[in-house]
Amino acid sequence: MKSTILASGIALTMGGAASAAELTIVSWGGAYTKSQIKAYHEPYTAKTGTKIKSEDYSGGLAEVKAQVEAGNVTWDLVDVELSDAVRGCDEGILETIDSSILPPAPDGTPASEDFIEGTLHECAVGEIVWSTIYAYDKTKFPNGGPQTMADFFDTKKFPGKRGLRKGPKPNLEFALIADGVPVDEVYDVLGTPEGVDRAFAKLDSIKDDVIWWEAGAQPPxxxxxxxxxxxxxxxxxxxxxxxxxxxxxxxxxxGQVWDLDLWVIPKGSPNKEEALKFVAFATDTQRLADQAAWISYGPVRKSSNPLIGKHAEAGIDMAPHMPTAPENFKNALQNDFEFWADHQDELNERFNAWLAQ
Incomplete structure (x- = not known):
């Protein structure tokens, strides 16, 4: 079992009381967890006196499921991807979270209208939006670089090798967007044999110019x-x-393909009430904007965007770098986890066969 680390500066006693509440909050580590500690954990402890233990994990539901089934739940809150939030809810291993506990936006807009559509679920509350985009080296295009997804596939106008993740997702989505399919119709088209053929035909047009990557550190x-x-x-x-x-x-x-991370509470958490209070605090307008000072993942509340300031250490204006910035979010596609749950195996097989040709 991973050791539990008490984040520095978190432990706070209130008036000498030894029985202050305590939460164990589990996330992905690195710069991401640091952003949560700075924006959520430390201010929450300062406000309430609740001690927070920060633990890292590598994703998935296996550990949550094991704790719930053993009747020995030691994790109070877990940061998960959307597919796990939905699956865990379906399997009954997560507590339901009534979104009416979430505070309104500063102007009074209810949370249900302030959160981006698709970020509030029966057992989960959205936290950040991250996305798969494409990027280019400006020095290679002194007369102006590519602007659209179609440009990525235009090797005449923008010659040179392309990097793509080795797998069907989200290359098939990118291919259809580049081929003129509106983002709100991508999964309808991809759900047909003709649509899959169309996506692979578009990928064929650049296949000879692609270098495949597998780890997130490779593209930069x-x-x-x-x-x-x-x-x-x-x-x-x-x-x-x-x-x-x-x-x-x-x-x-x-044509960015965006995804979510969300907060969930394992079923039977001994500190459920405190965990709910933390979720309400950590997903208010200001706190989500504060996290964006540490990492370029977008807040899930619309009201947070105007409050995004500079990077806490590099001093860069962060707002333009968020996936959710209005300018960036104009032609964005949310990853359809249900589509991929249904079709991942067959499309992996098709992709690998296509790659081998």
Whole structure:
């Protein structure tokens, strides 16, 4: 079992009372967990006196399920991806969360209208939006770089090697968007044999120019090494390369495929009431904007966007770098986890066969 680390500066006693509430909050580690500690944990402890233990995990529901089935739940809150939030709810291993506990926006807009559509669920409350985009090296296109998803597939106008993640997702979505399918129709089209053929035909048009990547750290490295002139990537990785390493990369947001991380409470958490209070606090307008000072993942509340300031350490204005910034979110597609749950195996098989041809 992973050791539980008490985040620095978190322990706070109130008036010498030894029985202050305590929460164990589980997330993904690294810069992401740091953003949560700075924006949520430390202010919550300062406000309430609740001690917070921060633990890391590598995703999935296996540990949550094991704790619930053993009747020994030691985790109070877990940061999960959407597919796990929905599956865990269906399997009955997560507590339901009534969204009426969430505070309204500062102007009084109810939380149900302030959260981006698709970010509140029966057992989960959304926290951040992250996305797969493509980025290019500005030095390779002195007369102006690509602007649209169609440009990624235009090797005549923008010659050079492309980087793509080795797998069907989200390359099939990118291909259909580039081929003119409106984002709100992508999964309808991809749900037909003709649509799948169309997506692969579009990928065929650049196949000879693609270098495939598998780990999130690869695209910025491939761009930096000049191995590719543009590549799909996770937006936070490109932002970090620009902000901390001064790389000349530019993100193209057109056709971004976005996804969510959400808070869930394992069924039988001994600190459920305290966990609910934390969720309400951590997903208010100000706290979500505060997290965006540490990492370029977008808040799930519309009211948070105007409050996004500068990066806490690099001093860069963060608002333009969020997937959810109005300018970036214009032609965005939410990853359809249900589509992929139904079709992942067959499309993986088709992709691998296509790759081998």
């Amino acid at each position: 490295q491939m761009l930096a090494d000049g191995e590719v002139v543009m590549s799909s990537a996770y937006n936070g990785r490109i932002f970090n390369a620009v902000a901390t390493e001064n790389k000349p990369f530019e993100i193209v947001w057109d």
